Amino acid sequence: EVKPGRILGFLGPNGAGKSTTMRMLTGYLEPTSGHAEIAGRNILTEAIEAKKYIGYLPENTPLYTDMYIKEFLNFVGQAYGMKNLTHRIDEVIKMVGLTPEQHKKIGMLSKGYRQRVGLAQAIIHNPDVLILDEPTSGLDPNQLVEIRALIKALGKNKTVIISTHIMQEVEAICNDIIIINKGKIVANDSLEGIKKSNNNNSLEAIFRKLTA
Incomplete structure (x- = not known):
């Protein structure tokens, strides 16, 4: 336990x-x-x-590199049945330290920032x-x-x-x-x-x- x-x-x-x-x-x-x-x-x-x-971060997180960070987190949140995601996405972005990169596409991010996106998608539904x-x-x-x-x-x-x-x-x-x-x-x-x-x-x- x-x-x-x-x-x-x-x-x-x-x-x-x-x-x-x-x-x-x-x-x-x-x-x-x-x-x-x-x-x-x-x-x-x-x-x-x-x-x-459960929030799950697999070893090689499957990220959609052609999506923007907020777009991807919105997609994941909707898959969990969440609505009105704007506030939660902003909260999670701040929590995982993605604020400086928040307007970028995932494909433009370094490995460290991609890992933060992986953590963000794991905790989006709290x-x-x-x-x-x-x-x-x-x-x-x-x-x-x-x-x-x-x-x-x-x-x-x-x-x-x-x-x-x-x-x-x-x-x-x-x-x-x-x-x-x-x-x-x-x-x-x-x-x-x-x-x-x-x-x-x-x-x-x-x-x-x-x-x-």
Whole structure:
């Protein structure tokens, strides 16, 4: 269980099943067994209802590069059944730091700003749960710091699940950790708890030991 106001780092080596789990939680892939709920809604039997509570940023966000930022966010908001979107779009643009670029087409943006558009579309409908797959992949150091700060701010009143392989990122923003290896959970605790039960070693050393 991941509670509101907590940021969970979901870790595992390549091929461990991170992205597969993300796709199952967001309803893009049907699980063959097990049970999961989003905001109390079963992801299998109440899939449409569960999706309303989820904001999803896939590793390679499908953005329409020929659309303007506001046009794209309006399109996404309407897909969620939202109306009178002007105020919410302005709010989200400010929240994710897109104000200087807000009148541009997505195709004109740098990777860092495109990632912000990805985050904006994930939060446009004000979901309770954010699921972010490699949210800082390919960003430069400055963009990295800014996106991490943004995720941390969003995590103050939402449940955030981040899939990443960057240990510094997890140490910087996550409260709780799940490590999976070969499709199985090998650690599930708070960041402090995992370190304490592993002789206060670095998260990188703990990860290597548990996934060797």
